[in-house]
Amino acid sequence: MEKIGFIGYGAMGSMIIRGILSSGVLKESDLILTTRTIPKLKDLEKSYPWVEIAPDNIIVARKSRKLFIFVNTGMVKEVLEEIKDHLSLNTHIIYIAAGLTMGNFGKIFPGKISKVIPSLTSEVKEGISLVAHNLQVEEEDAEFVEEIFKVMGKVKIVEEDQFALGADLTSSAPAFISFILMKFTESSLKKGGFTRKEAEEMVIETLYGTAKLLHSTDLTLHDVIKLVATRGGITEEGLNVLDSELPSVFDELFESTLEKYETLEIELDKEYKI
Known part of the structure; x- marks a missing residue:
């Protein structure tokens, strides 16, 4: 059989x-x-x-x-x-x-x-x-x-030519997200107040709740930002910092990973050359 x-x-x-x-x-x-x-x-x-x-x-x-x-x-x-x-x-x-x-x-x-x-x-x-x-x-x-x-x-x-970018958004993303949260948590520890375990628990539970909220409702990412960040408030102050720094970081991330993917494809082209 x-x-x-x-x-x-x-x-x-x-x-x-x-x-x-x-x-x-x-x-x-x-x-x-x-x-x-x-x-x-x-x-x-x-x-x-x-x-x-x-x-x-x-x-x-x-x-x-x-x-x-x-x-x-x-x-x-x-x-x-x-x-x-x-x-x-x-x-x-x-x-x-x-x-x-x-x-x-x-x-x-x-x-x-x-x-x-x-x-x-x-x-x-x-x-x-x-x-x-x-x-x-x-x-x-x-x-x-x-x-x-x-x-x-x-x-x-x-389509096959979408795998590289798609993998960044799916397969690689758990590592990217975890790294971001790890660094976010580590910075909070410098200000004292919580143990690493406590801080990580708060961040992970909040991540889970945010993902569930987005998944279970019609809210978009932009909607969540608007609901949490009131004009002139504390959250908006933090978002201004992220907006000034993160876009260039993520641009570099995608450029680097897509270049690596292309390099791997080229190397494999040579290996599989008839």
């Missing part, structure tokens, strides 16, 4: 696989998976004994009609070269390697390809996964991918 295959069980791969299994969107017996270090799968095997654990990538490739590749970007080419002769053109491969275009991927496997950029927030079934499909992916195949990732949050279909 053809199965749904998974190669790789790193931080993001394990999160997605466990999310799939806990949601019930696929049956345990539908899955076959492997990873470079098989003992890492012991806990998964205890929790989901009907999942088939394969000793190597080739067995997974042979048995799978749909195949998820969850290895690091630098290892994708090696894995594809290893399994390419064991795949049919009807196999549908889904991968999550940032910077690796479907065009380069298709130089080794010229079949159905979907690219997904998930988010750490998928761990709590929130956030957005970015998805793109190549022309060979049929409607049924696309629906399969979208249904899988919908159990872990929202899915946004994008």
